[in-house]
Amino acid sequence: MKQKGWKECLWGGLIVDAGNSVLYKTGDWRSQKPVRDTEKCTDCLQCWILCPDASVKVENGKVVGIDYDYCKGCGICAKICPFDAIEMVQEGEE
Amino acid sequence: MIQALSGNAAVAYALKQVNPDVVAVYPITPQTVAMERFADYVADGDVDTELIMADSEHSAMSCCIGASVAGGRVITSTASAGLALMWEVLYVAASNRCPIVMNVMNRALSAPINIHCDHSDAMGARDTSWIQVHAENIQECYDNIFQAVRIAEHENVRLPVMTNMDGFTLSHATERLETLEDPQVQKFIGEFKPLYPLLDVDNPVTYGPLDLYDYYFEHKRQQVEAMELAHDVVVKVGEEYGKLSGRKYGKLELFKTEDADIGIVVLGSTAGTARVAVRAMREKSVNVGLMKLRLFRPFPLEEIKNALKGMKAVAVMDRSDSFGAFGGPVFSEVRSALLGEDIEVVNYIYGLGGRDIRQDQIEQAITETAQVAKTQKVKSYVNYLGVR
Numbered sequence: 153m154k155q156k157g158w159k160e161c162l163w164g165g166l167i168v169d170a171g172n173s174v175l176y177k178t179g180d181w182r183s184q185k186p187v188r189d190t191e192k193c194t195d196c197l198q199c200w201i202l203c204p205d206a207s208v209k210v211e212n213g214k215v216v217g218i219d220y221d222y223c224k225g226c227g228i229c230a231k232i233c234p235f236d237a238i239e240m241v242q243e244g245e246e
Numbered sequence: 247m248i249q250a251l252s253g254n255a256a257v258a259y260a261l262k263q264v265n266p267d268v269v270a271v272y273p274i275t276p277q278t279v280a281m282e283r284f285a286d287y288v289a290d291g292d293v294d295t296e297l298i299m300a301d302s303e304h305s306a307m308s309c310c311i312g313a314s315v316a317g318g319r320v321i322t323s324t325a326s327a328g329l330a331l332m333w334e335v336l337y338v339a340a341s342n343r344c345p346i347v348m349n350v351m352n353r354a355l356s357a358p359i360n361i362h363c364d365h366s367d368a369m370g371a372r373d374t375s376w377i378q379v380h381a382e383n384i385q386e387c388y389d390n391i392f393q394a395v396r397i398a399e400h401e402n403v404r405l406p407v408m409t410n411m412d413g414f415t416l417s418h419a420t421e422r423l424e425t426l427e428d429p430q431v432q433k434f435i436g437e438f439k440p441l442y443p444l445l446d447v448d449n450p451v452t453y454g455p456l457d458l459y460d461y462y463f464e465h466k467r468q469q470v471e472a473m474e475l476a477h478d479v480v481v482k483v484g485e486e487y488g489k490l491s492g493r494k495y496g497k498l499e500l501f502k503t504e505d506a507d508i509g510i511v512v513l514g515s516t517a518g519t520a521r522v523a524v525r526a527m528r529e530k531s532v533n534v535g536l537m538k539l540r541l542f543r544p545f546p547l548e549e550i551k552n553a554l555k556g557m558k559a560v561a562v563m564d565r566s567d568s569f570g571a572f573g574g575p576v577f578s579e580v581r582s583a584l585l586g587e588d589i590e591v592v593n594y595i596y597g598l599g600g601r602d603i604r605q606d607q608i609e610q611a612i613t614e615t616a617q618v619a620k621t622q623k624v625k626s627y628v629n630y631l632g633v634r
Binding site for chain 1: 341342343404442449450451452453454455457460461462463464465467468469471472
């Protein structure tokens with residue numbers, strides 16, 4: 153996304169377009185990424201319930217992946233997983 | 247109409263005539279009486295204002311910001327430690343581009359505790375992106391309120407305005423002044439036009455989001471531009487007010503500067519004493535002129551340069567000190583404005599904590615500055631007037 157200059161943007165950082173947080177990809181805040189073991193995962197969806205950033209992707213009641221564009225790497229999913237199916241891996245080490 | 251009012255009563259009367267949507271205040275000497283009077287107007291039903299009695303000045307300014315972004319015309323008043331306690335939220339008000347008007351009755355800062363006039367409070371807030379005007383007398387205090395409303399709300403500006411007046415010297419003195427009729431005031435200030443109000447639920451807006459290294463700098467640059475554009479607005483509003491009231495206002499006021507060899511620069515009520523001193527020194531054939539700075543933010547660099555150009559020496563009076571700096575804040579900026587000119591600029595710090603400033607002391611400063619002009623030698627750039 154091309155960044156605007158001071159003559160183009162609204163003052164005070166005002167946001168007048170609703171639902172724009174999708175434009176701000178917070179994935180680059182992450183230092184550790186959650187890696188899911190599909191063998192161990194039972195699709196209990198505890199991670200989906202607790203992810204503060206809606207970054208656990210679910211289709212038809214099954215976990216299909218993690219959205220690394222927005223996942224900040226908080227590790228809640230790895231902590232809560234009852235089957236140890238999610239491991240936090242240092243970025244750049246996988 | 248001609249009235250005899252104290253500075254506090256004149257401010258309260260001006261606020262009544264503006265009839266703002268919201269006033270949020272916390273009492274502090276020497277501003278308390280103005281707000282007591284205004285509370286009377288509210289209680290008597292003379293205004294439609296929602297008066298919020300906050301639990302501190304920090305809260306008062308926060309209420310003002312909330313009311314302003316909600317879409318209301320907002321006014322408040324404070325002084326001294328009250329302004330200092332607002333420090334954090336002064337930036338929030340300006341950065342959210344809230345056209346709030348705040349009357350500041352200038353008073354020294356603690357410690358030791360002191361309730362009398364100096365400009366330490368206003369000067370501490372000089373970098374907050376608030377427009378600052380200073381008044382010489384109660385007429386100006388009254389007139390500045392209406393102009394401040396217009397300047398703050400102008401679409402090219404949308405910045406808060408601080409109308410400064412000397413605590414006690416003006417707030418508690420009674421002077422004759424000419425007041426406008428209520429409909430004249432209402433016509434002059436016009437209807438408040440909110441921009442991006444929070445209460446417009448059909449057009450939702452977020453104020454104060456997280457603004458990091460990617461956009462914060464751009465938003466600060468916009469404030470610089472708003473200050474730049476405020477220069478013209480101050481002049482135009484001052485001219486328009488002149489047509490209405492017969493009292494025209496500009497960024498600064500000059501007295502006998504055209505043929506002057508030396509100049510003296512002052513803010514606030516000291517201008518009155520300085521004018522008398524200049525007149526007396528002229529009779530002694532000292533070619534001195536007075537520059538009264540009305541606008542301190544944005545700083546009227548070009549006008550100052552033009553008015554002082556050709557002089558040999560200039561004395562800048564500061565009613566606050568900037569401890570550890572080279573002189574007071576007004577001195578630093580005036581001297582920097584004159585960079586490249588062949589003018590010696592000297593500083594006189596005076597009147598801290600309400601210490602009286604007398605005509606003979608200003609005459610002494612003029613005499614010393616005349617000596618600098620004559621010899622082109624400066625004994626001391628920063629001088630303290632009236633300290634034992």
